[in-house]
Amino acid sequence: MIKNISISTFVNIIFTLAFISIFITFAMFINYDKQKHELSLQNRYELIAENFLSSFQNQPTIESLIALYKKFQVMPVEDRDKKLEIIKNAQELTITQNYLGTYRVYKYNDTYYIYVQQYGYNLMLKDSANHNYSMAFIIVGFAISLFTFLFLYEILKRKLRPLNTLNKQIIEFSAGKKDIKLNYTSNDEIGTIARNFNEAINIINNQSKSKDLFMRNMMHELKTPITKAMFIAETLEDDKTRENLQRAFKRMDDIIKELATVEKLTSKNTMIYKEETNFFNIYSKTLEIMMINPENITAKIRDFKFNVDIYMMSIALKNLIDNAIKFSTNKKAIINANKKHIEIISLGEPLKNELSYYTEAFSQEEKRSDGFGLGLYIVKTIVSLHGFKLEYKYEDGKNYFIINMTK
Structure with missing residues (x-):
């Protein structure tokens, strides 16, 4: 099946498969990167929660809590109504309970919250750092890859375009158009083929002209003496000799007519008048x-x-x-x-x-x-x-x- 498709079609198929492969690769990478991002956030919030739960066991001072806020870039949510709003409407990402206490992770309006509970401590922390997943770098990378891909595809198509021209001109030549000349001047393989094709056209045209000239001259030169010989044979008195000569000259005349018919039929300018x-x-x-x-x-x-x-x-x-x-x-x-x-x-x-x-x-x-x-x-x-x-x-x-x- 591959043998029967054109080079242009084959190139299109290869680049289509390559584009699909790039798209699938980036999709898989985005999925993997999202999972990695979520795991990183989970590890961060687990570390934050365990640090606060550990400090609750030692009855933390305001200064120690402030130090933890700065260390982990979090801020306490002290408004009770705000807390209730978050608990009621936020997306609960995880809930974990261990020997230190319980903590939950919420996502609300693209902001992450950690709700830590232990022995009367009830603290909701807002993640001040921006940890929203960003695809900006991936999109830029995909755009660069796509641009490079399309750029290479266009270069290859332009490189192969003279082949289509060459193919059309070969078809025109086979249909009888003898004055074709390829003007592709590059030194690559296609340019070499074009120059060789031009030389082949010149050789074929010269041979065709020589053949046509030879056939016309030969038939013209033979026709006259055969006609004269047939006329002279009519004057012979010996019936058998006359018939043999007439038969021979008639055969020669038939052969010339056959060759003339072949020359006419093999000419690309042959026309039939129906x-x-x-x-x-x-x-x-x-x-x-x-x-x-x-x-x-x-x-x-x-x-x-x-x-x-x-x-x-x-x-x-x-x-x-x-x-x-x-x-x-x-x-x-x-x-x-x-x-x-x-x-x-x-x-x-x-x-x-x-x-x-x-x-x-x-x-x-x-x-x-x-x-x-x-x-x-x-x-x-x-x-x-x-x-x-x-x-x-x-x-x-x-x-x-x-x-x-x-x-």
């Missing part, structure tokens, strides 16, 4: 391109209308029928066509490999060495450009190549 037509129109165009005897084809067609590029779909159908006739045992092909699918059926041995093997350019079995192995590659490309799907199955000694037009 128009509504019926299947019989496509089928007639296919027979016209093939220039073969229709007796080799059995057509079972329920005519229908669909939106396609007439020329390209005719090329795809022509290649499927060519393959069916060429590699069948009886040199015949069957066409079943309706608005859902087009099937090209022929007798013969099943394919040795998966269909995807044959739809790669220049892929073919050893026994099928007649050709460059571009037929099914062209068919698959054209079918995909139309949003259709090329499928294959083998049943009852027959090969089925299917153009599935259902979405």
Whole structure:
């Protein structure tokens, strides 16, 4: 699962978990610090109470009591009504009774009181020191930690931001935009990738231009002599020689046309021009391109209308029928066509490999060495450009190549 998420998402997850961890850590620390504070207060009031209870046993003087007041920073509450108000309304935190006497600890209006009782001594003491729990330092510490955390997160996001730009430009390049140039000039790893990507783009563009120039020149240079040779072959008197030469030159002309089609389909600027037509129109165009005897084809067609590029779909159908006739045992092909699918059926041995093997350019079995192995590659490309799907199955000694037009 981790392998399938983006780096940005992974960073967000890590920082989210880190933030939750910081929050939980501070919450646990606050809880622990509060408990420690309460224990410290409990120990303080226990010490105060025991000191006063011990002094009560020795019948303390006013001077000794004043000394204890100063020592422990407490003040006696002498107003009887005030005492009753505190006892009635205050929060009683603890009550302790031992051999010295009894003492209680109250909290009232954020002030702590110790009520000490022994043998007729009844003394309520107000804690003059401020012992309210303060979270100021903890809040400051949390704020500093949070600021540092967010600062580091922003730095990392900015550091990774060029990766998103790089990814978008790579996608644009793969979609056919050739004039992309990355302007990331940093010397870090991302800058190195950007520079290498720029170099790769230049190399690919130069190779593409060289290939396009070579293909155009080659096809132009070969087309003229082949046409002249076919014309000269027509003048030969020997029928067998004339037919052999015409067949050879026709094959060379077909190969050039195939290469031209591949060059057009592999170009990122390939456009298909769809128009509504019926299947019989496509089928007639296919027979016209093939220039073969229709007796080799059995057509079972329920005519229908669909939106396609007439020329390209005719090329795809022509290649499927060519393959069916060429590699069948009886040199015949069957066409079943309706608005859902087009099937090209022929007798013969099943394919040795998966269909995807044959739809790669220049892929073919050893026994099928007649050709460059571009037929099914062209068919698959054209079918995909139309949003259709090329499928294959083998049943009852027959090969089925299917153009599935259902979405």
